[in-house]
Amino acid sequence: MSPVKGNALIGQSGGPTCVINQSLVGVIEEVHKTPSIENLYGAVHGVQGILNENLIDLMKESWDTLERVAITPSAALGSVRKKVTREECEQIFKIFQKHNIRYFYYIGGNDSAETANIINELAQESKFELRVFHIPKTIDNDLLETDHCPGYGSAARFVTLAFMGDNYDNRSLPGIKINVVMGRHAGFLTAASRAARIDPDDAPHLIYVPERVFTKEQFLDDVQKVLDRLGRAVISVSEGIHGPSGEPVFSTGEVDSHGNVQLSGTGALGDFLSGLIKNNLGKKLRVRSDTFGYLQRSFPGCVSEVDSYEARMAGRNAVRYSLQEDWDGSVIFRRTANGKDYKCVTEIVPLKKLAKNTKSLEDQYINLAGNDIKEEYLDYVLPLMGELPKTGKFVGYKL
Amino acid sequence: MSPVKGNALIGQSGGPTCVINQSLVGVIEEVHKTPSIENLYGAVHGVQGILNENLIDLMKESWDTLERVAITPSAALGSVRKKVTREECEQIFKIFQKHNIRYFYYIGGNDSAETANIINELAQESKFELRVFHIPKTIDNDLLETDHCPGYGSAARFVTLAFMGDNYDNRSLPGIKINVVMGRHAGFLTAASRAARIDPDDAPHLIYVPERVFTKEQFLDDVQKVLDRLGRAVISVSEGIHGPSGEPVFSTGEVDSHGNVQLSGTGALGDFLSGLIKNNLGKKLRVRSDTFGYLQRSFPGCVSEVDSYEARMAGRNAVRYSLQEDWDGSVIFRRTANGKDYKCVTEIVPLKKLAKNTKSLEDQYINLAGNDIKEEYLDYVLPLMGELPKTGKFVGYKL
Numbered sequence: 001m002s003p004v005k006g007n008a009l010i011g012q013s014g015g016p017t018c019v020i021n022q023s024l025v026g027v028i029e030e031v032h033k034t035p036s037i038e039n040l041y042g043a044v045h046g047v048q049g050i051l052n053e054n055l056i057d058l059m060k061e062s063w064d065t066l067e068r069v070a071i072t073p074s075a076a077l078g079s080v081r082k083k084v085t086r087e088e089c090e091q092i093f094k095i096f097q098k099h100n101i102r103y104f105y106y107i108g109g110n111d112s113a114e115t116a117n118i119i120n121e122l123a124q125e126s127k128f129e130l131r132v133f134h135i136p137k138t139i140d141n142d143l144l145e146t147d148h149c150p151g152y153g154s155a156a157r158f159v160t161l162a163f164m165g166d167n168y169d170n171r172s173l174p175g176i177k178i179n180v181v182m183g184r185h186a187g188f189l190t191a192a193s194r195a196a197r198i199d200p201d202d203a204p205h206l207i208y209v210p211e212r213v214f215t216k217e218q219f220l221d222d223v224q225k226v227l228d229r230l231g232r233a234v235i236s237v238s239e240g241i242h243g244p245s246g247e248p249v250f251s252t253g254e255v256d257s258h259g260n261v262q263l264s265g266t267g268a269l270g271d272f273l274s275g276l277i278k279n280n281l282g283k284k285l286r287v288r289s290d291t292f293g294y295l296q297r298s299f300p301g302c303v304s305e306v307d308s309y310e311a312r313m314a315g316r317n318a319v320r321y322s323l324q325e326d327w328d329g330s331v332i333f334r335r336t337a338n339g340k341d342y343k344c345v346t347e348i349v350p351l352k353k354l355a356k357n358t359k360s361l362e363d364q365y366i367n368l369a370g371n372d373i374k375e376e377y378l379d380y381v382l383p384l385m386g387e388l389p390k391t392g393k394f395v396g397y398k399l
Numbered sequence: 400m401s402p403v404k405g406n407a408l409i410g411q412s413g414g415p416t417c418v419i420n421q422s423l424v425g426v427i428e429e430v431h432k433t434p435s436i437e438n439l440y441g442a443v444h445g446v447q448g449i450l451n452e453n454l455i456d457l458m459k460e461s462w463d464t465l466e467r468v469a470i471t472p473s474a475a476l477g478s479v480r481k482k483v484t485r486e487e488c489e490q491i492f493k494i495f496q497k498h499n500i501r502y503f504y505y506i507g508g509n510d511s512a513e514t515a516n517i518i519n520e521l522a523q524e525s526k527f528e529l530r531v532f533h534i535p536k537t538i539d540n541d542l543l544e545t546d547h548c549p550g551y552g553s554a555a556r557f558v559t560l561a562f563m564g565d566n567y568d569n570r571s572l573p574g575i576k577i578n579v580v581m582g583r584h585a586g587f588l589t590a591a592s593r594a595a596r597i598d599p600d601d602a603p604h605l606i607y608v609p610e611r612v613f614t615k616e617q618f619l620d621d622v623q624k625v626l627d628r629l630g631r632a633v634i635s636v637s638e639g640i641h642g643p644s645g646e647p648v649f650s651t652g653e654v655d656s657h658g659n660v661q662l663s664g665t666g667a668l669g670d671f672l673s674g675l676i677k678n679n680l681g682k683k684l685r686v687r688s689d690t691f692g693y694l695q696r697s698f699p700g701c702v703s704e705v706d707s708y709e710a711r712m713a714g715r716n717a718v719r720y721s722l723q724e725d726w727d728g729s730v731i732f733r734r735t736a737n738g739k740d741y742k743c744v745t746e747i748v749p750l751k752k753l754a755k756n757t758k759s760l761e762d763q764y765i766n767l768a769g770n771d772i773k774e775e776y777l778d779y780v781l782p783l784m785g786e787l788p789k790t791g792k793f794v795g796y797k798l
Contacts, residue, residue: 016568060796068791074567165697168473169415267666290692298564300788302701389699392467397459
């Protein structure tokens, strides 16, 4: 069968990443080569932009603009955090019919896959020919089916570089340092900090992910042991650490429209843990905390090259897939080679496979005590980050 | 006169920077070419290492190690925060005599210049031939006499990149965002965030430096105006902002050995300002804060090339100066050309000129309302940061 003629629409959703615009530009590039797609509309702020018919014409943007946008962090079309109701999906589908939208590309997390899936079902029910493709992105790396998510590699790189630098900072002026890393439910990004440990005594000395229960007693005991051994301690903590019944270790109490407690955009957890250490291990200890915050998802200038390349490829391939056959789905990555020869290819899986649920950091990567990440995780994460700077220390020959 | 024969000693002091080891390696490189210097000792943790005679032999380190150390943030020899007494300086001087130290290089801020100056005076009183050189470093950029300080350009680059990324993040998911920047007394680093504003509506929309009095009333009024105009606001705040009588706007109350209130290594100021906005401008506003923290001084992988080059040059030239004539002093930078042809040369000024006092951000760069930095500051700061990524936005052609 020949591809259906009509317009295409693209939107971006959820928290930004450093490479989400690579996928967007990948789609634009490929649409330029595709005669059956007449125009490509950009939805401003995702589904909200579709509902408001706030659409822009992406085919008029110059190649210079596109290349600049591609290396720019965060959603160039604007993003949105919105759970779409079935009624809104129906409204969106009507707008698609009105504008003769025959191709829909949606870049986002599992909520976006779900939205795409409902719209796709509506089209099928109405026998309106529509190709729907979800292009994954998330620094949390928690989507099902795919080897990893575009956006994770760059965030992992940022976190690793931050810990590498902080390791040297802490060696030079010893003390206790807590660094809070993003990741509400999944510990992938916090686990990436393990890559900063080049020599056995390098930071991070302790790593806490939300996949394990956090207890203050074990934490204090762990910190004291590192302190006794090294006279310093750098600690990697996920913002999502929680007690036995799932309650956050500390929160500001603010709740967003999804009912999620606010974890990011505040230094409260780090400061709470600093206070905990001082009050229990010694008032005079030099304890500091940094919360890496939004820089993890939007810091330009040290993005992973692999991640950029793959995010662009995901966008390009989504368009190619949408022309080849009568299918819809999520673009996923499958690793075909690892290590120095690392290579990933894209594949398509049904939209509903990524919708709704997410995954956690696999248990095999977490040590028994729940305070460290095993070395095996490096095999998984290092190829995603690109080359790290070759820093070093003096041997320190005695006089 | 021919240079005196003997050993040399080098130490590092104060807060880390990303290029402090470039200066260190610059000295080591140059000493290798200098027959009159027999050996070069590294003091582990600055003056503390001299007092404890904890010295290492730097001439045995391999060139590979040296090149790795050069690109490594933070003090590779270990640093120290210690005000040295006159008695300790006398003790240090005795250790110099014992080890036949004839060349002393000290990398640090104004306290280090002061220590170097006292040791130099002791040597002169005893007619012990000693060349003493201070090599400046500080991300605060607050040393007198010099055009700028090694370490500032890289920290300024980090802060600018962080605001560039956060501008796009905040455009994509609008809200109010407060970013707290290091700089207890001097606003240079906070002012550098101005370089992220490429288009007039780009972040930061408000900038508060410690050179002006901060009032909550003006702050709230400023934020409301930006919010009315743009529907979002990204705010750059120095950690050192204070009220009319110099009291910090918010502090944890912790005081260090110098009597300085703890400002870094906590998210408390940012969280306090977030609360202030919510309580006064609307509980439902999406307000977030990030405190950039130690990453500003030790994040590897996006260091300013100009800064690296100049820090290395400062180290090399310190050794050259110490051989040429019977003088001592601080290595300073003088700008001989600006803009695209930017060039700095090093000069020597007497140690006491940089000791004791520091400087503030010049009034000419701060706007009348005290909530922004003037465009003129870009002429000063941009050449120090190296090239910034060429990010971009869609034109946004309407359908």
